[in-house]
Amino acid sequence: MTTTPETIVDGSDSGPAGEPPETPEAKATDAQAPEAQAPEAQAPEAQAPEATDTTAEDVEEAEAAEPAETESTGEPAPAPAPAPTWKEVGFDTVARATGTPFEHQPFLELGLQDDEHAKIEQILGRRPTESELAMYSIMWSEHCSYKSSKLHLRQFGEKAPRSERLLAGIGENAGVVRVSDRLAVTFKVESHNHPSFVEPYQGAATGVGGIVRDILAMGARPIAVMDPLRFGAADHEDTRRVLPGVIAGVGGYGNCLGLPNIGGEVVFDECYRGNPLVNALCVGVLPVGRLQSKAATGPGNLVVLIGAKTGRDGIGGVSVLASATFDAESEQRRPSVQVGDPFMEKLLIEACLEIYDAGLVVGIQDLGGAGLTCALAETAAAGGTGMSVNLDLVPLREASMDPPEVLASESQERMLLIVTPDNLPVVLSICSRWGVLATAIGEVVAPEVGGGRLRIWWRNELIVDVPPGSLADDGPVYARPMREPADRILLLADRAETLPQPSAADELRATVLRMAASPNLCDKTWVTEQYDRYVLGNTVLAQPEDAGVLRIDERSGLGVALSVDGNGRFARLDPYTGAKLALAEAYRNVAVTGAIPVAVTNCLNFGSPEDPGVMWQFAEAVRGLADGCQELGIPVTGGNVSFYNQTGTMAIHPTPVVGVLGLLANVAARVPMGFANAGDPIFILGETRDELSGSEWAHVTHGHLGGTPPTVDLAAEQRLAGVLAEAARVGHLAAAHDLSDGGLAQALVEACLRRGFGAQITLPDGLPPFVQLFSESAARVLVSVSRGQEAAFAALAAERGVPCAALGAVRAPSSVLAVEGLFDIPLDELREAHTGTLPALFGELASRTGEQSGELASRTGEQSGELASRTGEQSGELASRTGELSGELATEPGS
Amino acid sequence: MSAIIGVVTFPGSLDDRDAARAAARGGATPVRLWHADSDLHRVDAVILPGGFSYGDYLRCGAIARFAPVMETIADAARGGLPVLGICNGFQILCEAHLLPGALTRNQHLHFRNRDQRLRIGTAASAWTNQFLPGQEILIPVKNGEGRFVADSRTLDELEAEDRVVARYIGGNPNGSLLDIAAIRNEAGNVVGIMPHPEHAIDELTGPSLDGLGFFASVLKHLAGSSVRMAANQGVAA
């Protein structure tokens, strides 16, 4: 069943193949004679320059032989064609396309519309070849062309504040921000939602791999990843299938690649059941002078493909996977899944960095969703040059692949380099030292020669001849109809502030515990323990801290802080405000560490753009995010749009996920989230209002979603961030923790449990205790201030116009969270509630309680006797679980 | 001049730079050794760092053991060269039969990263002589295949010969037999440890400074055995 060699799927007749192909290597496969081909026939490993010379010659010959009319005529010539000027070679060629203008083409199946197909014919002056059709269908897909979103995304550029830090912005593989005279940082977040639903492990793994290559392509060494994840209800069977695979995939790839995972989100909501969101962020650092370009400049320069061989991974993935919704049929038309090889990616990273440092590349582009097609088209288009490529030279994993498959393959761990002929031998030798396959497959052609076209040969036949810009830049752009969803008026009127609220002390106590244990607010150690957060040795803060903090310069202590946040419920109620709230939260999460926010990235996850309601949500969210960035004075540097997160007519909540990058002059001044010293006074910064609509409380206790989301006041966020940065710099703060989902109650729970300290809280007069505890008003932060600094800190807050109210003080380790006049909750009880949820849902890893308190107490320097008593309980419970192994991938590496 | 510690980079090594940084913090001069180069360049000690050598797709360490540098290291280790295998390095030492036993898939089948308490079992090794037997330390553990297994005779021998260098306490993170986190060879110059001392050398980035003890120990060991070192160099060259 598995052993039959791949046979050739080729409907064309197997007439005499004419003369044998004159490719440099005679062992190149002949599609008509499978018996003659070696099982693993592939292009030679050591692609010396002479192979490229051959390419160049082929190019000239073919050009000379080319009939002139391919280029010029604007309309397909009605050719009765008694004697075809082309020969049947078993695959579609430019000559054949010219000679058979009316041949049926399956463009609809490939996701192209009638008018789009007509536009291609207009561009080419003939019907496209099969290969060209595949290329246009990929490049003009929603995923690659942003055809529905482009009009709206322009606001990010138009409204962007001037920033001298920005070295590369939207349109590049990732935005690049200068952080010192010497260093720059690049970061970006991207989605891999659909592939992760089909195959959770590989989908998530290759999502990480893809974003890492984007960062690598900018010239940076990738230094960390983060993963905002969203799933259906925590106890739903789909979640039980998808979540463990996704977590293992994110971890399996990132751990094996040697990138610390420093944060992210795990959110559960029924709306994501059939459309889980797997977003991945990568951050990298580079010397300013090492910034790379994707432009293929310099006629005569070589086009070099490095990394993994090209196989049938994700063929049709971009056009089918990324744009079709999941229904019963998808079972049948599953394309082959891309499989990640993090080891190859690690080698690719090291080889590329060595090549950059030696100054050996003119241009570079990663191969992502649209594979070779995208990389060739984009590098040529960015360079304003033509390009000639001999597809026979692409090293294949399966010899029987046909040209459209080679061009569309989404095989992972590949990069395309533009290299001068002089530098090729050194590039090849560096790649060989790292065990990375490198092959010159073509060359850059001056725009004056042949009109700057991208020409691709296969078996000595011209199969692609297109203007590269028509693929990369001139795809269709749609102003899709938009309409505010009809149900929104009712939704806004249904306010959560009017729901029955607990008020008795014991009800409030129970609510605190229930909320702390709810899937969205509970401890996520079960997830984060599966990620390496230590590798590379520069992780200063990682999850569950509000932001990840990385040291990027060991001498000066310079570092960056990063947070990714989104709130689909707020965005569902009001996408404009929801996007701003996501931005505000990420901004605040960076600010609590003491960092100064400087740049934004985003991943916009939405339903189908063909639904006017979804399109309206999208437009509103983009407008909100662009306005928000303008108000805060930090630019959007890049991002990603994921549409069609929809099953039937059920779209996900609009979910803009926003990442903010901040700078810390010295990471030694970073402020962690957990209370750290008994006796430290606790303050709440910012103003609390009666804002419960869209809150976690309404969701958990009433399953309710309605009303207007909390007010967003970005000027207040800015003032707050200013106070935090200054207080961190002068050393006032022992801890600072953002108030968001779950409100003050949840922030207190987390600040206490992080390092095992209690707290004594007295709620200020005014709003009812319940509202003070569970409102989700924005622009608020909980802090503990080092004793003796409280007056200076309060004065700083007053001076900057930030409301600051005393709440109480930190209590001894292992004590209680006490709210005066209402309740006391022992930390052990709180911890049990907070940490038990995910292990109960997804399986225990090992003795939780023992390890937590062990870690916490010894971190803070006070080993107490209680630890010893817990050490025995671990071994028995492990053994009982070995049985539940399901079909985990054999390829998942350990270490 | 301070002692020179070579850190081997295999394709897929990940914690090599961390190990070099830790060796430097500990007072040694780190140099990089390359898997394909069988020359040890006159180093005084060797660290096999964490990571996924060659992707670790078959068995962890199974392919790395055949790297050219490993042959030289194996010979030198038999001659007394101090060798510390951390995580993947421990796996490689077991595959190379420089240490007994094997490291298998964690019992709960997940990769697991946490701050782990250990109890030092023996100070009689080149890498732990600056600790006290019974001392508790806190260093990160992170692995998917860290469960130490061996037949009962080997386990008895390890116990009887005082060759268990460290044990997990406060929860066994991977199901290791006898809670074993680290072992040594008979001579005490070769140590394999699953947790990562190189990640506990800086208060900003690690849970403690306990990892520095391993590097201080080897420096102490080298200072006290310069005669033997000279002999090793002969073997290594």
Added chain:
Amino acid sequence: MARVVVDVMLKPEILDPQGQAVANALPRVGVTGVASVRIGKRIEIEFSGEPDLEQARLVADKLLANPVIEDFTIRVEETAKAAAP
């Protein structure tokens, strides 16, 4: 008593990094001339009575193999000689 053996292999078009790593290592142990290595899993299922191929197929399809990326084959293997008391 008889045993049902299920062999699970990655589909031919799916990248097999594990097999690739082994293939690349073969020269180090002195073996050349190997074109490719692919690695799969072998699962042995012992039925207490007669082997039920249909049930085994169900188990293989639902649990042992991931149909998105893997294929499997099933066969019955006589274990008379190896049968444990």
